Amino acid sequence: MTKLFVILMSLAVSAGPWAAEAADPKLKVGILHLGSVTDGGYNQAHAEGIAVMKKNLPEVEVIQVENVPEGADAERVMENMINRGAQMIIAASFGYLEPTMRVAQKYPNVKFFHPGGYKRTPNMTTYWASTPEAFYLMGMAAGKTTKTNKIGYVVALPISFFLANINAFELGARSVNPKAETRVVFTGTFLDPGKEATAANALLEQGCDVLGVIVDSPITVVQTAEKRGAYSVGFHYIGVSKFAPKGWVTGVAFTWGNLYTRFAREVMDGKFKSEDILGGLADDFLTLAPFGAAVPKDAATLVEAKKQDFIARKAHPFQGPLNDNRGAERVKAGETFPLTDLRKMDWLVEGVVGQPR
Amino acid sequence: MITAAIRSLLSGAVMSGTPLLYATLAELLSERAGVVNLGLEGVMLVGAVVGFVATVHTGSAAVGLVAAGLAGGLFNLVFAFVVIGRRANQLAAGLTLMFCGVGLSALIGARYVGSQIAGLPELRVPILADLPIVGPALFTHDALAYAAGPVAVLVWWVLFRTRWGLVVRAVGENPVAAFAAGKNPHAVQYQVLFLAGVLGGLAGAHLSLAVARTWAEWMTAGRGFIAVALVIFSRWHPLRAVAGALLFGGAISLQLQMQALGVPLSPFLLDMLPYLLSLAVLAVSSGRARHAVPGSLGRVFQGTQ
Numbered sequence: 040m041t042k043l044f045v046i047l048m049s050l051a052v053s054a055g056p057w058a059a060e061a062a063d064p065k066l067k068v069g070i071l072h073l074g075s076v077t078d079g080g081y082n083q084a085h086a087e088g089i090a091v092m093k094k095n096l097p098e099v100e101v102i103q104v105e106n107v108p109e110g111a112d113a114e115r116v117m118e119n120m121i122n123r124g125a126q127m128i129i130a131a132s133f134g135y136l137e138p139t140m141r142v143a144q145k146y147p148n149v150k151f152f153h154p155g156g157y158k159r160t161p162n163m164t165t166y167w168a169s170t171p172e173a174f175y176l177m178g179m180a181a182g183k184t185t186k187t188n189k190i191g192y193v194v195a196l197p198i199s200f201f202l203a204n205i206n207a208f209e210l211g212a213r214s215v216n217p218k219a220e221t222r223v224v225f226t227g228t229f230l231d232p233g234k235e236a237t238a239a240n241a242l243l244e245q246g247c248d249v250l251g252v253i254v255d256s257p258i259t260v261v262q263t264a265e266k267r268g269a270y271s272v273g274f275h276y277i278g279v280s281k282f283a284p285k286g287w288v289t290g291v292a293f294t295w296g297n298l299y300t301r302f303a304r305e306v307m308d309g310k311f312k313s314e315d316i317l318g319g320l321a322d323d324f325l326t327l328a329p330f331g332a333a334v335p336k337d338a339a340t341l342v343e344a345k346k347q348d349f350i351a352r353k354a355h356p357f358q359g360p361l362n363d364n365r366g367a368e369r370v371k372a373g374e375t376f377p378l379t380d381l382r383k384m385d386w387l388v389e390g391v392v393g394q395p396r
Numbered sequence: 397m398i399t400a401a402i403r404s405l406l407s408g409a410v411m412s413g414t415p416l417l418y419a420t421l422a423e424l425l426s427e428r429a430g431v432v433n434l435g436l437e438g439v440m441l442v443g444a445v446v447g448f449v450a451t452v453h454t455g456s457a458a459v460g461l462v463a464a465g466l467a468g469g470l471f472n473l474v475f476a477f478v479v480i481g482r483r484a485n486q487l488a489a490g491l492t493l494m495f496c497g498v499g500l501s502a503l504i505g506a507r508y509v510g511s512q513i514a515g516l517p518e519l520r521v522p523i524l525a526d527l528p529i530v531g532p533a534l535f536t537h538d539a540l541a542y543a544a545g546p547v548a549v550l551v552w553w554v555l556f557r558t559r560w561g562l563v564v565r566a567v568g569e570n571p572v573a574a575f576a577a578g579k580n581p582h583a584v585q586y587q588v589l590f591l592a593g594v595l596g597g598l599a600g601a602h603l604s605l606a607v608a609r610t611w612a613e614w615m616t617a618g619r620g621f622i623a624v625a626l627v628i629f630s631r632w633h634p635l636r637a638v639a640g641a642l643l644f645g646g647a648i649s650l651q652l653q654m655q656a657l658g659v660p661l662s663p664f665l666l667d668m669l670p671y672l673l674s675l676a677v678l679a680v681s682s683g684r685a686r687h688a689v690p691g692s693l694g695r696v697f698q699g700t701q
Binding site for chain 2 (some may be wrong): 074075077078080083105107191197221222224225226227228229230231232235236237238241242244245246247255256258259262278281282313349392393394396
């Protein structure tokens, strides 16, 4: 209800009479964000992608609405955008899947784009960046940086995609530092900075000297690590490194700019087709943030070499044999865990201290 | 490893307990004057965002604290006007105030998500901070955390040892009798609700300026409601509120600490721990005959006609 108020306010402001004065743009793109576009995290990464698209294609007009709740409110915001002439809609949160499906069926001439969705309509494309390779590389950098051989992770919930990221991270860390262990604390929520700070402190007290984070905004955990003289790895958005001038290691960030430019071009040229796109490091959907001063020199060389192997498909983040942290064999020697099956990963790999459920 | 866990547990209990204690004292004060305030969550959020914004602009967390306290107090006066001046139902007005605070704070804070502040400085108490285990755990905190205990004692002293406190309690028990004794119940309730708002604003500011040092929409995450429960738990006594806030803060800290230690229990189960613990304490302690609920809690004083 309160978010709706914010939405109505922002719509009222942007839908004023002055908005109509600009010359007819070639394409109007509407984008919905779940949170704020300055969160230093997930939402800001999408907003930066849109900014890159706008720079590449100045003839495109953007209608951007923040803080849209997942549900009926999202449908209303999308319909409002369409009424104002949007021919392309990016619903930039996983929870917008159902609302987007419903609106897409109602407006077959408008093109829809949804990150992470597992179903589509003929006028809707789903896209996502596969993160395990990047987490593996981040784990290598962290494994080389840690002095206590303990890395802590503050994670919202034990869902399969996050477990996969942590597993890849630990495997990367262990590939360069056999003693490296990753300790995980689940906060049970995507947004409770007070709890995130307490969790970060608990991990630091257990001797972790590098902290990572998978919640909405990485700011609190990165700041807490910096305050206690520890290192940190980021996620979602590169700009978060400003909160850790001393302890920054690296981070994985989404770079949606080129993909959004491609989507807008295809819609303008009438070449849209409904697809399910899964990209990664090779497709530039993801990038590894520049290394901080704390990272040893040789780490950069190792990480770069591995990155090229991933891109050339000469390496795989989940290469067997792999045991889970309760001792059961999960991936046989010579086999790999397919990246398209991450939804089924419900275990934590050997070397991770934590409970997957 | 175990000493580290104990140190971290204590320090986490203080860190999580501090905003809870300020919020609990805020609710306790208003309930002692007969007013239930379910809008405390909104008051905390307004305090959190105003404190953060003021700190971003002035660079001083002290200014931020003053601004947060004032903003909380003024925002709570809106509630006071509705329930005292307009005699509205307290529960409905409180819930409305809560949603209003969530929206208002989101609106004010929208531009400040991702802003950077130094926050409330950590003050090391000389000598005491060097004690083993308890030293670093209890004597390296921010000023608000140190002040929380003394503030609870102050609230107790004011309520039970001053004339004004006696009037406050009289208004909460029986406003008609207080009126007959020549006191103005409405004036007293306005005063109390302003003070409660100040405490609620400080509770929010501790989260945004000391614990997280960031602003995020609805960052109180339900602490305002936990405080309402903690008031009942502490049977309307400020000193028992200290125990309640520390116990609940400690339980939050304990479950995170157990995960960091690698205790083989489900994170879902551990997340329930603070609530299970509260339930257990309530079940054990509630059956007493002597009840401490203020006699006129939630009732509206209609005057003497």
